[in-house]
Amino acid sequence: MIDYDVVIVGAGPAGSTAAKILSEKGINSLLIDKEKFPREKPCGGGLPLWVLKRFPHLFNSNYIESYSYGGFIYSDTSKYKIEVHKNYPSIAMVLRKKFDNELVNAAIKNGVKFLDGVKVIDIKFENNYTILILSDNTSIKTSIVIGADGFNSITARKTGLFTKRRFTGVSVVEEFQLSEKILDKFYTKNRFCHIHLKIFGITGYGWVFPKKNHLNIGLGDCRLKSNRNQQNLKMIFNKYLEILKKQEIIPKNIKSIKLRGGSLPVWPHEKTYMNNVLLCGDAAGFINPVTGEGIYYALKSAEIAANITIKALKTKNTSGRFLSQYEKEWKKDFGKDIKYMLNSTKKIRNENEKFIQTMSKDKKLAEMLFDIMTGQQSIYKLRWKLIRRYVYSSSRISLCNLIKFKK
Numbered sequence: 001m002i003d004y005d006v007v008i009v010g011a012g013p014a015g016s017t018a019a020k021i022l023s024e025k026g027i028n029s030l031l032i033d034k035e036k037f038p039r040e041k042p043c044g045g046g047l048p049l050w051v052l053k054r055f056p057h058l059f060n061s062n063y064i065e066s067y068s069y070g071g072f073i074y075s076d077t078s079k080y081k082i083e084v085h086k087n088y089p090s091i092a093m094v095l096r097k098k099f100d101n102e103l104v105n106a107a108i109k110n111g112v113k114f115l116d117g118v119k120v121i122d123i124k125f126e127n128n129y130t131i132l133i134l135s136d137n138t139s140i141k142t143s144i145v146i147g148a149d150g151f152n153s154i155t156a157r158k159t160g161l162f163t164k165r166r167f168t169g170v171s172v173v174e175e176f177q178l179s180e181k182i183l184d185k186f187y188t189k190n191r192f193c194h195i196h197l198k199i200f201g202i203t204g205y206g207w208v209f210p211k212k213n214h215l216n217i218g219l220g221d222c223r224l225k226s227n228r229n230q231q232n233l234k235m236i237f238n239k240y241l242e243i244l245k246k247q248e249i250i251p252k253n254i255k256s257i258k259l260r261g262g263s264l265p266v267w268p269h270e271k272t273y274m275n276n277v278l279l280c281g282d283a284a285g286f287i288n289p290v291t292g293e294g295i296y297y298a299l300k301s302a303e304i305a306a307n308i309t310i311k312a313l314k315t316k317n318t319s320g321r322f323l324s325q326y327e328k329e330w331k332k333d334f335g336k337d338i339k340y341m342l343n344s345t346k347k348i349r350n351e352n353e354k355f356i357q358t359m360s361k362d363k364k365l366a367e368m369l370f371d372i373m374t375g376q377q378s379i380y381k382l383r384w385k386l387i388r389r390y391v392y393s394s395s396r397i398s399l400c401n402l403i404k405f406k407k
Contacts, residue, residue, distance in 0.1 A: 001131075002138065002140050004029060004113075005029060005143055005144070005313055006028070006030070006142060006143065006144045006145075006309055006313075007140055007144075007146070008030070008032070008145075008146045009153075009155050010147065010148035010155075011032070011114070011148075012033075012041070012148060012281060012282070013100065013103055013298040013302070014283070014302040015033070015146070015149070016100070016104050017107075017303060017306070018302040018306040018309075020103070020112070021302070021303060021307070022306050022310065023110035023111045025310050027313065029113070030142075031104070031107060031114045032115045032116075032120060033114075033115075033116045033117075033118075033149075034117070034118065034119040036116050036117040037101055037114075038098070039097065040096070041096035042171060042218075042260035043096045045209060046091045047064075047094060047295055048091065049090070050296065051295060051296045052064075052092055064092045065095055065213075065214070066092075066210075066211050067090075067092055067093065068089065068091040068190070068192065068193045068209070068210070069087070069090060069192070070085040070086045070192055071192045071193035072084075072192065073195045073356065073369065074194070075198075075355075076353060079353070079357075080353065080356040080357045082359045082360050082366035084367055084370040090193075090370070090371075093212075093216075095175070095211065095214060118138075119135040120133070120134060120135075121135050123154075123155065123159060125275070128276070129143060129276070130144070130276045130277070132145065143313060145277050146277075146280060146302075147277065147283045151169075152263065160274075161269055161271055161272065161273075161274060161279055163269040166225060167222055167224055167225065167266050168225055168263055169204075169222055169223075169264030170223055170233060170262070170263055171204075171261065171263075172218060172233045172234060173218035174216075174218070175214050175216045176254055178214065183210050183211075183212075183213070191211070193210065197356065199243070202219065202231070203221055203223075204221040204222055206220075206240050208244065208250065217240070217250070219236060219237055220292040221233060233261070234259060237256065237259060264287060266285075266287065266289065266342075267338075268284055268335075269285045272327050272330070273320060273324055274320045275318065275320045277323075278323060281294065281297065281298035282298065284330075286301055286330075288338070296334075
């Protein structure tokens with residue numbers, strides 16, 4: 001039996017960040033991941049700029065590959081599009097294999113013990129302690145477990161915190177290595193990205209994210225678990241590549257070789273804490289329902305979880321009642337934003353074509369949407385401005401069409 005003050009399960013952005021903060025405060029911590037690092041992670045790798053504002057230590061080349069200064073958003077038929085060019089970065093681009101590995105290394109440098117290639121297979125509770133049983137037959141004793149082990153979190157499932165949902169998020173992603181010269185030709189040095197809403201009838205969107213020497217192409221969708229008649233995302237991905245070639249958005253010689261898939265949460269779990277346990281990142285169900293981006297919520301929830309854990313250990317109180325402060329804090333910080341965005345996706349999804357048509361004729365409105373889609377602005381904070389502008393722009397366009405018709 002090995003003793004630690006805290007065990008963090010999952011070494012993605014959430015787990016590594018929590019581990020780093022704890023180790024900086026001298027907490028005896030263990031970070032565990034079932035995969036051997038560095039490892040691949042199916043993800044677009046686009047970071048909203050507010051991630052870097054909240055976590056300025058990420059502002060260096062060890063983490064960031066390149067920046068995008070704008071891009072294009074297309075309606076489902078590609079008949080309409082909005083175009084936004086900025087003189088400052090809109091999105092920071094990362095390679096998840098490199099990004100996640102650097103975060104782990106930063107935690108290790110601060111004194112965290114890292115154990116990779118080992119799974120947690122069971123979690124048991126004894127008195128005021130938690131016992132983790134690992135796949136190598138090792139037993140770990142700890143005061144607090146921070147579950148940061150992704151959508152299919154073993155921590156959430158073994159502790160009963162996992163909330164079953166009718167819907168689930170799914171994605172397929174492939175990253176192509178290309179020369180800077182080719183990327184400059186297609187996307188300029190400003191690395192303009194492309195987003196296709198509801199492409200081929202999916203509820204989500206397709207994306208093209210150019211980086212320094214890589215091109216990330218993917219599809220994200222929200223699906224009903226019980227519906228077996230839904231389109232195969234791998235087949236749609238190949239169709240998407242052909243559309244992108246016809247629109248001259250990607251080179252014609254690109255072919256899918258290593259397509260990767262993954263599952264995503266669509267809504268936070270009903271409860272993200274209990275005695276001795278906290279959940280953060282994807283394991284807690286944190287995601288941007290509009291864009292599918294989750295790294296910001298992973299980092300921020302990890303920061304909150306680590307700070308509450310430090311207080312709990314200091315006061316020797318790891319009860320669910322004490323740890324409930326964690327849920328209150330993340331709800332105050334970003335909970336309203338997630339809730340409002342989830343409701344907003346229904347409006348955007350149902351009026352996709354009209355929405356993009358209207359915005360394509362209103363530069364200010366287009367910039368607002370692009371800022372929301374790329375995570376630069378909170379839709380909750382912008383909601384009234386966005387609604388007023390959209391109503392004004394829609395009415396103005398309708399009036400213009402009426403005058404034109406009368407003439």
